Amino acid sequence: MLKSFDIYNQNNVLKIIVALNLLLVGTGSLLYTNRLINKLEDREKQYVQLYSKSIAYLFDTSHADAGDLTFVTSEILEANSSIPAIYVNPDNQIAMKRNIDVPDDYTPEETERFLRQKIADMRKNHMPLPVEIGNGERGLVYYNNSNLLRQLNYFPYALLTILAALSVLAYLAFSSSRRAEQNRVWVGLAKETAHQLGTPMSSLMAWVEYMRSDPDQFDGSITDEIEKDVQRLETITARFSSIGSIPTLKEENVNDVVRQFTDYLARRISTKVKMSVTSQLPPGQLIRINKLLFEWVIENICKNAVDAMKGVGELRLNMVLLPHDEVAIDITDTGKGISKANIQKVFSPGFSTKKRGWGLGLTLAKRIVEEYHNGRLYVKSSEVGKGTTFRIVLNRK
Ligand SMILES: Nc1ncnc2c1ncn2[C@@H]1O[C@H](COP(=O)(O)OP(=O)(O)O)[C@@H](O)[C@H]1O
Ligand SMILES: [Mg+2]
Structure with missing residues (x-):
């Protein structure tokens, strides 16, 4: 549907x-x-x-x-x-x-x-x-x-050309203002969400502190769990607030960032998904990224992959060097695949084949990769019933 x-x-x-x-x-x-x-x-x-x-x-x-x-x-x-x-x-x-x-x-x-x-x-x-x-x-x-008549003969063509040029211009102006509006919606929504989450979260942190101060009444392991959840909420808020402003890029070791984050993800997804990370990059390979947002991209793609495999299968991340100083991160699953007709659509806002999907994950991921990191995100290959590979391409420092 x-x-x-x-x-x-x-x-x-x-x-x-x-x-x-x-x-x-x-x-x-x-x-x-x-x-x-x-x-x-x-x-x-x-x-x-x-x-x-x-x-x-x-x-x-x-x-x-x-x-x-x-x-x-x-x-x-x-x-x-x-x-x-x-x-x-x-x-x-x-x-x-x-x-x-x-x-x-x-x-x-x-x-x-x-x-x-x-x-x-x-x-x-x-x-x-x-x-x-x-x-x-x-x-x-x-x-x-006469000359007049000859000129008049060209007039309709000249007029049609002008009209065509005008409509192209109007269309361009129209769609760019539409894009600007979409951007304002995204950014506004993200900022607002981050802002609104701020207050309940500091209050939650205060509760955690309070619980810790009274170990007789509150079980320490429960307090730990709650603290982890609060931290997770903080990460989400930080992501939202960084997408709402111009994110700062920093040089990071791409191998480390991907490995650490997939370790973290692996603990959160079904144990029936076999996750692996391989890399053909030099060990110290740096790329300029906003770590928070980059992790968000990886998370979105990996979560989709897990969904596509219905929680059972193989999820492989592989990093390779491309010509022209680019780094590719390929994320391959053994899920249901994407049909040819849908490959164009998966990045459009609102496109989802899931019962509870919002269809925003890939839109957001593409926006983060392409607009904030000057990179590319696309479906590298997909076969219905076999699996899919998404590719993130980023510039090497
Ligand atoms: N790895 C994948 N394998 C198969 N289909 C996918 C995969 N990733 C994304 N899709 C398709 O793209 C759609 C849009 O994904 P997304 O933007 O993350 O929205 P959502 O996850 O909310 O549906 C999904 O509903 C699914 O149909
Ligand atoms: Mg998704």
Whole structure:
């Protein structure tokens, strides 16, 4: 059975709303500019038709007497200041061009080749318009989209790119603020717990002292047991208070720390779990750690291992040197293993397959290793029914 906290998932609805809005704005502007482009194209076509008619009028010899109208047509011809157009006369000669920049240093042959290339390009976009100049002769006007229209064509893509970039930025900002919030929850909870435990614990210590001072009334061995429990509580409190502040790292002998702590753990877990520690590290190998928190990590992983083996099996800790000045501590169990699908999930807060699990142990362990020690914690290998190896990697001094 899986359990999961929902406090961080409520924002999913918001995310979907934002994403839908972006999609709406994106497609909306795409459709709108598309309509605009179509309209402009129509207008430009109409304009070129007018332009062709003017050319026809100018070149048509059958109304030579109507010279008084040529000024209108030449006005129209001049007015086209944005649509590139080329008029090819019935003899297939380039007779007129508008809004086409031919480089100054071109020879007539180069210019001709340049314009013919332009005509080929134009033909790809628009059918040329016929120009009837009488006697059954006809020329052709080739044209292309104006600069404005061409730019407008790129606009939706530019807009979509900007929108995409914005949503990525928004997402990053969003998730980093979420992470910051999670951090505040962790740290706050830890500090508060440590703080609250302080008072009852000093009072417990005072009771222990009191009991010790009256050995007639209180059995010494019971007092010892209670004192051990109080000490254990003190360790827990110290852990909580160190995770709530920036922990101090100290150089420690990794072999000693791991051995001492596993000895301590071994006394606390089922005797049916065979625990062993091996090391390929140099005997004096130092690493910079916060001992309290590091032990907490080992404890969390080992407890999970014991759970996975249902209290019977083998728990092996092995330390090896890695290239790039790193030390690995491998913790291997012969438990039920983790399925491929769950390997990604075991470190997420709230993920637990246990009846009474909170699913925070590995989250905390990962946080301690990665954020406080700059190391790595991951499942090195796992096979369902066979067992699992967790690996802690820390920098060697
Ligand atoms: N050694 C292991 N073998 C198999 N499953 C494991 C092991 N360690 C962790 N898991 C899985 O990861 C889950 C999360 O572990 P943890 O964060 O410590 O939370 P909890 O112990 O409260 O369930 C466990 O419920 C278990 O399903
Ligand atoms: Mg656990």
